[in-house]
Amino acid sequence: MRVIFVLSMVLFFACSNDLEEVNALFETIDTDIEHATDVHVIYSDSAKIRLKVNGPKLERHVGPKDPKDVFTDGVHVEFMDENQVPLSWLDAKYLERVERENLVTVRDSVVLYNTENEKLETSELIWDEKNEYIYTDKFVRITQPEKGDTSYGYGFETNKQFTEFTIKKNFSAKMNVKDISAALGQ
Helix, strand or coil, X not given: CHHHHHHHHHHXXXXXXXXXXXXXXXXXXXXXXXXXXXXXXXXXXXXXXEEEEEEEEEEEECCCCCXXXXXXXXXXXXXXXXXXXXXXXXXXXXXXXXXXXXXXXXXXEXXXXXXXXXXEEEEEEEEECCCCEEEEEEEEXXXXXXXXXXXXXXXXXXXXXXXXXXXXXXXEEECCHHHHHHHCCC
16 A cells, blocks of 8 residues: 555656746747638628638737737638628738727738729728728729729728729829710710
């Protein structure tokens, strides 16, 4: 019996860890950031899909100071209508969604397009989730192939469907003759 007790004590003490060694292991790990690959996120409201987001890499900052989601290696977003039919699409190389502000910022090679084959190109767009509109103060180029138009300017606002939009300043455009005549009332 004494031999079993002594053997148990040896095994018990042999399995102990140095607390400093354990703490040193955890100091090198950032526990406030979660990493995921090949990500597919679906945002819904009242059991209806409103938004689909896909990207190869997601960093989720879960700390109490600054919770946010960051797609660092590209992203594809689909905006859906009430019947869950895609209204518009967005592609960019970078996306950051800051939870507290209800703002999504996309940067680098941003392209937004809709069901009418209209396309917006810019370096940065911000999506206000609460008010459901998209805007930027950066340079934009809008191509409308069915109208034969290409518009340029600085600053832009649109609804999430990208069906009604405004270019804020330095507006210029290439328009076909029929649209110019119609705009002038001729």
